[in-house]
Amino acid sequence: MKNWAANLTYSSERIERPRTLAELAGIVAGEPRVRALGSCHSFCDVADTTGVHVQLDLLDDGRPSLEVDPGTGVASVRAGLRYGEVAAGLHAEGRALGAMASLPHISVAGAVATGTHGSGDGTRSLAGDVVGVELMTASGEVLILRRGDADFPGSVVALGALGIVTRVELATVPTFDVRQDVFTGLPWDALFENLDAVMGSAYSVSIFTSWFEPDVRMVWCKSKVATRSTGGEAGGEAPTLLVELGATPATEPMHPLPDVAAVACTEQGGVPGPWFERLPHFRLDFTPSLGEELQSEYLVPRAAGPDAVRALRALGDRIGPLLLTSEIRTIAGDDQWLSTTGEDSIAFHFTWRQDWPAVRELLPEVEAALLPLGARPHWGKLFTVPVADLPGLYPHFEDFADLAARLDPTGKFRGGYVEELLA
Numbered sequence: 001m002k003n004w005a006a007n008l009t010y011s012s013e014r015i016e017r018p019r020t021l022a023e024l025a026g027i028v029a030g031e032p033r034v035r036a037l038g039s040c041h042s043f044c045d046v047a048d049t050t051g052v053h054v055q056l057d058l059l060d061d062g063r064p065s066l067e068v069d070p071g072t073g074v075a076s077v078r079a080g081l082r083y084g085e086v087a088a089g090l091h092a093e094g095r096a097l098g099a100m101a102s103l104p105h106i107s108v109a110g111a112v113a114t115g116t117h118g119s120g121d122g123t124r125s126l127a128g129d130v131v132g133v134e135l136m137t138a139s140g141e142v143l144i145l146r147r148g149d150a151d152f153p154g155s156v157v158a159l160g161a162l163g164i165v166t167r168v169e170l171a172t173v174p175t176f177d178v179r180q181d182v183f184t185g186l187p188w189d190a191l192f193e194n195l196d197a198v199m200g201s202a203y204s205v206s207i208f209t210s211w212f213e214p215d216v217r218m219v220w221c222k223s224k225v226a227t228r229s230t231g232g233e234a235g236g237e238a239p240t241l242l243v244e245l246g247a248t249p250a251t252e253p254m255h256p257l258p259d260v261a262a263v264a265c266t267e268q269g270g271v272p273g274p275w276f277e278r279l280p281h282f283r284l285d286f287t288p289s290l291g292e293e294l295q296s297e298y299l300v301p302r303a304a305g306p307d308a309v310r311a312l313r314a315l316g317d318r319i320g321p322l323l324l325t326s327e328i329r330t331i332a333g334d335d336q337w338l339s340t341t342g343e344d345s346i347a348f349h350f351t352w353r354q355d356w357p358a359v360r361e362l363l364p365e366v367e368a369a370l371l372p373l374g375a376r377p378h379w380g381k382l383f384t385v386p387v388a389d390l391p392g393l394y395p396h397f398e399d400f401a402d403l404a405a406r407l408d409p410t411g412k413f414r415g416g417y418v419e420e421l422l423a
Contacts, residue, residue: 001015004039004041005293005295005354007043007294007354007356008042008043008048010045010053011048011050011416012037012049012050012053014052015052015053015054015055016053016054016055017055017058019059020059020060020061021166024054024136024164024166025136028054028136028137028138028139028140029138029139029140031052031412033050033051033412033414034049034051034164035048035049035053035054035413036053036056036079036109036110036160036164036165037053037110038055038080038109039110041110041111041380042379042381043294043295043382044380044382044383045416046114046160046379046416047110047415048415048416049414049415051415056078056079056107056166057107058080059080059166061078063076065077065078065081065089066081068090073171073173074131074170075095076132076168076169077108077167077169078108078166079107079108079165079167080109081108082108083100083104083108083111083126084105086108086170087104087275087276088284090175090276091175091274091275094174094175095173095174095175096172096173096174096176096276097170097172097173097276098123098124098171098173099117099118099119099120099123099124099125099279100275100276101116102281102282103280104276104280105282105287108126108168108170109165109168111126112125112126112130112156112157113156113157113160114159114378114379114380115157115339115340115378115379115380116380117329117331117341118279118331119204119205119329120204120330120331120332121199121200121332121344123203123332124332124333124334125157125331125336127156128336129170130169130170130171131169131171132144132146132147132168132169133145133165133167133168134167134169135163135166136163136166137162137163138163138407138408138410138412142166143407153335153337154336154337154396154399157337157339158338159421160413160418161404161414161418161422162407164413175274175275176224177224177225177226177274177275177278178222178223178273178275178279179222179225179270179271180220180221180223180269180270180271181202181220181221181238181249181250181268181269182218182219182221182250182254182268183219183242183243183250184215184248184249184250184254185216185217185246185247185248186207186216186219186242186245186246187246188214188313190247191207191216191309192306192309194241194245195306197241199305199330199346201221201239201241201242202221202223202239204221204279205219205220205221205329205330206219206281206328207219207327207328207329208256209325209326209328210316210319210320210323210326211312211316211319211323211326212316212317212319212320213320218250219242220254221239222278222279223237223239250268250269253265253268253269256325257324257351258325264283265281265283266278266280266281292324292353292354293324293351294351294352294354294355294356294359295349295351295352295382296349296350296359296377296378296381296382296383297347297349297350297377297378298347298348298371298376298377298383299331299340299341299345299346299347299375299378300347300370301344301346301373301374302343302345304346304373304374305330305346308348308369308370308373308375311373312326312366315366318362319366322352322362323350323353324351324352326350326351327347328346328347328348329346329347330344330345331344331347332344337396338396338397338400340376340378342395348370348375349378356382360384363382363383364384367383367385371385387417387421391421401422404422405422
C-alpha cells in the first residue's frame with residue numbers, strides 16, 4: 001500500500017479495518033507491532049510500521065459518530081472520520097471549528113497527531129481545538145485524557161506513539177459564514193514591509209508564490225461575514241489593504257497551482273458561505289489528484305517571519321524550478337509538547353514537483369536558511385533535518401518520551417522515523 005502521493009510504500013505486513021472496539025483490542029493486544037493509519041496524507045514514514053496497520057474508517061464504538069454536548073459545545077467524534085464530514089455535521093448542529101486545513105479529506109486523528117493546521121493569526125493548529133482524546137493503549141485497554149490532565153499536552157500531537165486514538169473531543173464555536181477573495185500581483189517590497197498587516201487582513205490568509213516571480217502570485221483572504229444564516233444582517237466587505245498595497249482583485253476563480261482550473265477549489269469571488277465550505281482551499285466532493293507532488297513545510301516563530309521571507313526570496317532561483325507552488329500561512333501558538341506551533345508561528349509550505357533526488361539536494365539549503373530562525377519541520381512532510389536533532393527543537397521532548405515509555409513500554413506503537421526519534 002502506498003501513501004496519497006504514491007512516493008512511499010508502507011512496510012506493514014497487512015492492514016486491518018476493525019469494526020468494533022473488541023476487534024481492535026484483539027489486534028492491539030495480539031500483535032507485537034501496530035500503528036494507526038489515517039487518510040495516508042503524510043509524505044514521510046511518520047505513520048509506518050513493520051507490523052500491522054489499522055485503519056478506523058469502519059470502526060463503530062457503539063456511540064454516534066458525532067455528538068455535541070449542548071451545554072459545553074464540545075463535540076465527540078470518531079477518530080477515523082474525515083474533517084469534511086465532521087464539519088458538515090457540526091454545521092448542521094449550529095456549531096463550527098475555528099480552523100480547517102487546506103484539504104477537508106484528511107482524518108481527524110491523523111491530522112492532529114502530526115500538527116496539521118490551517119491559517120489565521122487568531123487560529124491554532126487543528127490540535128489546538130482538541131480538548132480530549134480516547135485511545136487504546138498497548139494492553140488493549142481504553143485511556144481517556146482531557147485538557148487539565150497532567151499528560152494531556154503530550155497526547156494530541158503524539159505521532160501515534162501512545163496508542164490507537166479511537167475518539168477525539170473538539171472544542172467548537174457557533175457556526176459562522178465566510179467570504180473568500182483572491183488578489184494577484186502583490187509587489188514583493190509591499191510584502192516585505194507589511195507582512196504582519198497582510199497576514200492579518202482577514203480571518204484566514206494564504207499567500208501563494210514560486211519565490212522567483214517578479215510579484216507575489218496570489219493572496220487568498222477568507223473573511224468572516226455576518227449573514228442572515230448566522231443571526232445577523234448580510235454584510236462584510238473584501239479586505240481593502242491588498243489593493244492599497246498594489247495587488248489586483250482576481251476576476252475569475254483561481255487554483256493554487258498555475259494554469260490549473262479551479263473547479264476543485266472552494267467558492268471565491270466574495271460569495272458568503274458556511275465556514276466549512278470556504279476555509280479549506282478544496283471541496284470535499286472532489287478527490288485531489290494523486291502522485292504528482294511532494295511536500296515540505298517549516299514553521300518559524302512569528303517574529304522571524306520577515307527574515308524568513310527575505311531568506312527564501314533570495315533562494316528563489318534555486319527553489320522555483322522545483323516548485324508547483326509555495327504557501328505562507330500564520331498559526332496561533334498552543335501548549336502541545338510536540339506541536340510545531342508552540343508559539344505564534346508563520347508556516348512556509350512547499351509543494352514540489354515529484355523529483356525527490358533534486359528536492360532532497362535542495363532541502364538542506366532551505367533548512368540552512370530557516371533553522372537558525374527557529375524553524376521546526378512539519379512532522380508529516382519531507383525534510384532532511386537529522387532525526388537525532390529533532391528532540392532539541394522541543395523543550396518538552398523528554399516529557400513526551402517518558403509518557404510514551406510509560407504507556408507503551410515495549411515499543412508496540414513505534415515505527416518509521418518515530419522509532420528513531422524515541423530510540
